[in-house]
Amino acid sequence: xxxxxxxxxxxxxxxxxxxxxxxxxxxxxxxxxxxxxxxxxxxxxxxxxxxxxxxxxxxxxxxxxxxxxxxxxxxxxxxxxxxxxxxxxxxxxxxxxxxxxxxxxxxxxxxxxxxxxxxxxxxxxxxxxxxxxxxxxxxxxxxxxxxxxxxxxxxxxxxxxxxxxxxxxxxx
Numbered sequence: 001x002x003x004x005x006x007x008x009x010x011x012x013x014x015x016x017x018x019x020x021x022x023x024x025x026x027x028x029x030x031x032x033x034x035x036x037x038x039x040x041x042x043x044x045x046x047x048x049x050x051x052x053x054x055x056x057x058x059x060x061x062x063x064x065x066x067x068x069x070x071x072x073x074x075x076x077x078x079x080x081x082x083x084x085x086x087x088x089x090x091x092x093x094x095x096x097x098x099x100x101x102x103x104x105x106x107x108x109x110x111x112x113x114x115x116x117x118x119x120x121x122x123x124x125x126x127x128x129x130x131x132x133x134x135x136x137x138x139x140x141x142x143x144x145x146x147x148x149x150x151x152x153x154x155x156x157x158x159x160x161x162x163x164x165x166x167x168x169x170x171x172x
Contacts, residue, residue: 006065007065050094064109073094075092078114088122110133111169
């Protein structure tokens with residue numbers, strides 16, 4: 001695989017980002033939650049993924065892609081969580097590009113971007129089914145803030161009783 005570069009999302013990336021989002025979420029979906037995941041995917045596409053520039057622009061955030069050559073192999077976004085914190089969103093790595101340190105590179109880039117913006121804390125959440133993400137965040141120094149069972153569908157959660165873990169890291 002070619003060298004990985006992380007750069008700001010451009011509208012030319014939209015179809016690859018959309019395809020990656022759908023593919024990863026379908027892979028994550030347990031068989032008994034397939035319908036819930038399809039509903040979540042449709043909601044997130046309409047509310048966020050199909051309008052990335054507007055969504056993150058409206059929130060004074062940002063969205064980036066990790067690319068190898070012309071191929072988008074990873075994504076992540078940042079949006080304000082409070083005056084002191086940003087929230088890491090949509091961190092995905094293409095299944096065929098996993099286990100190469102791309103997620104760790106993206107996480108480091110996100111932390112550096114927070115520091116550049118003088119934001120002292122990075123917050124994130126992930127679901128119980130994302131075991132690799134849970135391991136990454138723990139080894140990267142993120143502390144578990146809370147966990148909850150989410151029943152409500154939104155552009156951020158599937159709902160359906162999945163357990164979510166909320167982490168934070170002080171970047172000072």
